[in-house]
Amino acid sequence: MMKSDRREFLNLSGKYILGAGLAPLFSALISGCKTMEAVTKIGTSIAVSQGVIDESQADSINKSASAVARSFQDITPEQEYYIGRTVAATITAKYRPYNKPQANMFLNVLGKALAQASELPETFGSYHFLILNSDEINAFAAPGGLIFVTRGMLRCCKHEDAAAAVLAHEIGHVQLKHGLQAIKKSRITSALTTLAIEGTKSFGQKELAQLTETFEDSISDITSTLVNNGYSRSFELEADMAAVKILKNVGYDPNGLVDMLNVMKKRLKPGRLDFAKTHPPPAVRIAALRKHIGRYTKVKTAGPRQPRFMAVFRNI
Template sequence: MTPNPGRRIAIGMALLVALSGCGAQLATPAGEASAGAEAAAEVEKAIGLVEAPALASYLDEIGQRLVTSSPDVRRDIEYQFLIVDMPEPNAFALPGGKVYVSRGLLALLNGEDELANAVAHEIAHVSARHHLKTAMQQTPFVPVRLATGLAAGVLELAMLPLGGLAAPIRPIESGVALLGAAPGALYLASYSRGQESEADELGQKFAAAAGWDPAAMSRVMEALTRDQRLHGSDPNRQSFFATHPSTPDREQRTRQRAAGLTRGDPPAFARDRAHFIAALDGLLVGDSAKGGVVDGNQFLHADLDFQIAFPGGWKVENGANNVSAIPADAKPDSAAPFATLGIAAEGDDPEAVAKALLAKSRFEPDRAVVPVSLGALHAARVEGRDRSTRTVYRATVNWIAYHGLVFQVIAAAPENDYAKYRARLAGVAESFRPLAQANRARVVEARLRLVESRRGETLAALLERKPGAWKLPAAAAANGLPEGTVFDAARPVKNALWERYPRD
């Protein structure tokens, strides 16, 4: 799997690219291709693609059949179908014909007909030129969202490595972003209800013409609805229905429309459910451990061989380029204390890195950078303040040399509260050390595995027999089953089982 720093994009959302005059640019095939290529580069840099050649080939086979089976599909562009490394169930299309399906959506679906309908829906958005219509109505941009209530100069110091030093940061991959969306997270705008309705109608026609059951679109909607209910109003999760306007009768309308459509001959490569879900075996579920894992108040990174602890009772989040923590009871838009860890540069000279970064920052050091030792590790430290916002922040910043990288730890609080938090903030950098052997076993990730049910066994009993990351509601939704299911015969059931990282 490639890195997964990107966040929560829902099926059918239109990517808005950071281009001036984007609407006009999309009006020509050449301009559309150029805008799409730029957007694709952002997607693949910020989110990444799943490295699963057989599954990717299968998805492309489905997509290409959809494109060639209906005369209503646009043919003036080249379509590509890719699996994006996102844990949420979603899919989206870019100008120029690139269609992305998330691994989260694949894990949620239970048949080839469902996948074909989801892909056909995205092809419909491209064929109907919804990107152009959306771009003409909205200001396109790819924003960087930062935690609210934090001083700008301190954040500037934290964010500087994300610019010119982007390449050295790459090893940490899904490291630490300030709370909220990860830096560089892609902004995707919602289609209108009218565009969604048109894409539903066209997509079902495309699916039927290619030989798949158009009624499966209603099952896709049902699966997404169940997933949405499971996650409630998570503010960090761009849900399907928050950005993809729906109506109460949408599932019913898709079923009724399907009844009036004539299906073409099924594709020669068509798979039944058992073979479809078998193709998903081993798919990563949830966040990847490749970018490290949060374990209570600790952050553990197996590949980079380190661990660090944040204050107890703080909320720790693992984002795109840094790990951050704030008190769990911090109020939105308040001036809260925080601590972040990131990678500042490659090398073994923390003092030189510190001086170079400080020269570019509005952060006001009390005095010059001083060399310090954190256990056996060589480090550099500076204390100072940020006066750039109404709330003045004080911060201690440590740069730590370890295994050819210089890590940066910022621990800060509003100046009036700094004395109260000083000891806890100082403990963050002091806790940085090589990954303890006992903690290596705690670096795990969930992967989709097929578990054979037993006749007369309930779904709940199966999960007790083979426990994993999914509780009963999530396992039921992933398998398209009622929570009270009793199996009348043995059958393969999708489960998300914890596995140690890295795998042998």
């Protein structure tokens, strides 16, 4: 969903909740999220009964309003999915998908197998993996299990264990809910404060615009972190440690992550919007991994893994 679509939904929900004479009820929002859900549903039900919106639109408004009102700890798996879908739409607006069904199918089979061995084997909308048609060396994990890997990143993977390590790292971010934690707590505080102050009087366009902007910015917090700023060093190292555990559970060699990082270290170019900007230096991650998995040993590529990997990704 693009920013204009989000704005339309939020303005629509506000218009028919407030237009129905329900503005005073917003003062109760300060008491918790359940009240916001109830008020939103009242407003959208009225709009549906008047033929202004249909059931599908009402459902989307309810889900959006419910999700953005919560801190990341309180967000349900269903709400996390809808937030993640919005983030994913923003990412795919910036990066075109790679239109090679065989390669994307391989990535999904591999990724879903890894996810089953994680501490979050299922999400509301299931895990989905997509290759992005970009030479940037990068990967993104939207809340709810929507994971993207660029062609540039896959070129850093010389064997299947390395590709598995990239996906396991991103699954680690989903498992640890790092994306949701990117939402600034001040966003929610600001929204609730505005609602409490304005709830006893007429809600104007200015106040509604402020709320709409706050909710949009919650999504922007996540996408900006993923694409522009990157997670904190501690979050990245946490995801690496989660990846090691996942890889071991499935039978992949964690040294595959070291191999990928060594290739990345040679290919990253300072100043570009890729892992060089959004992640700790590969050398830092490699040092932390060695403390965790011990001395490096060469990844064994004998057996069926290497031929099937090369058959799909040789010309990526």
